[in-house]
Amino acid sequence: MPTIAIDAMGGDFAPDEVVKGVAQVSLETDIQCTLVGDELRIQEILNATTYNPENISIQHAREFIDMADDPKAAIRAKRHASILVGARLVAEGDADALVTAGNTGAAVLACAQHFKPIHGVRRAALASVYPRQTEYPGQDELALLLDVGATIRCEAMELVQFGLMGGAYARRVSKVASPRVALLNMGTEETKGGDVLVQAHRQLKAVPDINFIGNIEGNDLAKGKADVIICEGLLGNVVLKMLEGLAELVVDLAGTAARENWRWKLGLMMLASGFGRLRDLTDYAAYGGAPFLGFEHLLIKSHGRSNARAIKNAVKVAAKAVRDGVTREIATAIERL
């Protein structure tokens, strides 16, 4: 059974929700969890919850990096921060993967500091999953978007590697035999998007290990045409934040409408089950977190607002990725490039 290190102090609702999520994992699975953070505080929370101590260990870390901290400065100043201790645990072989809902920048820097990059990987990529339409029964309801912030600008070869890494992850974790990889661009024509994207398009087409379906535009992102969408970090981050913002806007609008007019309220009530399904689909807690790919070890980054359920699912995703040998699969794919 894999051992997963969890940054107990990272996230808006840490450590309470993180510890509770891990407590749930300890009861439902045999995954070995190592909670990294303030030992006394963690045990205090455990004492008040239902848990199985046989599957939980605690690694004390006397500092933590706040969500609002400047990642670079915090990583330098807080050498005993929980995210750094967690990354060290994984790097030294005491855990197989790391889960955090904390400061994304600090998590990326902690991994870069302690994890060895996979041989041949030029840049690591932070992925995110987002809900999309399904085209056939059994298709994964989530697509993988990378990079969403580990880089700003990329070279063509780096985008190709993102395609290979995302494809390997989708094959192993989402069990898609031949994941369809698309390049996010401003047009479907291969000449669109400037030198880097044109070159990336040409190179992606030439890689036999990638099921490349061409460029994809923003309006097709949610249609389920591709399983893996690759882009530069700057663009990916904008897309991700916009999707989140839109989801919040829809919920706000529905709430306002319900307050404004009783007929709208009635209509919304009739659509309640549909909204429920939509909410389930867009619920970040259901998928737990997304991976930071390109290192010999895995980081699963959960949403900052993660609750216990999200953490539980993130730990399960991490364990699944470890069991299914995602990093090995990526290394093999990069080696063949």
Next chain:
Amino acid sequence: MVLRRAKRPNPEPSRVVIFRWDLDKTYLKSEFETLRELVRIPFEKPEDKIAVPGVVPLIRSLRQVATQAGRDVRVYFISASPPQIAKAIKEKLALDGIEYDGIVFKNQLQHLVRGQFRNLREQVGYKLTELLKSRANMPPDSTEVLFGDDWESDPIIYSLYADVLANRLAADELDNVLTTIGVAPKLITQAHELAAAAHHADVVTRIYINLERRTPPAHFRLLGTRLVPAFNYFQTAACLYQDQHLTLPAVAHVAEHLISTSGYTPERLANSLADIVRRGHLSHACAIAVREYLHARGLLQRRRVVGARLSAWQRFLRWLRAQPAPPPASPAAINYQTLVAEWRGTR
């Protein structure tokens, strides 16, 4: 140096030690959550009954260690099951090689015939009076260690029993508590009389509660440090080592049994040991002794501080700072009215 200082801090047990065990969910892995499971119990053969992992080597070791130390040891079972299943249970105990000195069953049929339906489910009055009756026949200087579970009312029954014997609970307070719980008036009177007649001494040294339902340990905080909520019998064994009821080889025997028969791993055992230390029931010194002994036999992983390169001096300071062992029992008075109110709220 660590091992020299790691001597168990708690006083040696008395000449006569009594171990009292609840049966269902403490000794036996009884399943009676559904009506179907409940109906099946009377028809179970002894060989079908399953003991809770680790309990058999633990009870055997308790007797063995006490005998080797020249102490008189007695093992009693108390069950809320009807005497109709006594034969199967006694045969199961024989199959497991458990020697015992007495076993009590609850005569449910008698309550049914007399129409005392409330008494069918009520355990506090029944167990408390049975415990007090049994105590009357024990040597006055004997001490007791009690084992129960978190399914019904063992924590409160055992705590009441301990405090009644220690004369920490006034007669009217006992009456009030039992009345609040809903014990039948006849049993309250009986408990009252038995309590008055008992030889008063602080004889219950520990109460171990097997957290079969995984009840959060904080639920037992009002019951003091005398009560140890334990998630498995390895945790219990480690604490019994601290109280000098078990030796390190006996703790290792329990660990070995858990690994060989119940799918435990050295990692799971190491986590259990760390948990009971963090919860303050086992001293760091005893935990170190257990860990070193089991590690030498390949039964436990040694924990290391990741990323930290500590000097010998830093390790020594860290060890010195380690918290002292918990006291053997809690002399502090328990507020039973608050306890009962909270306890009822969770049921």
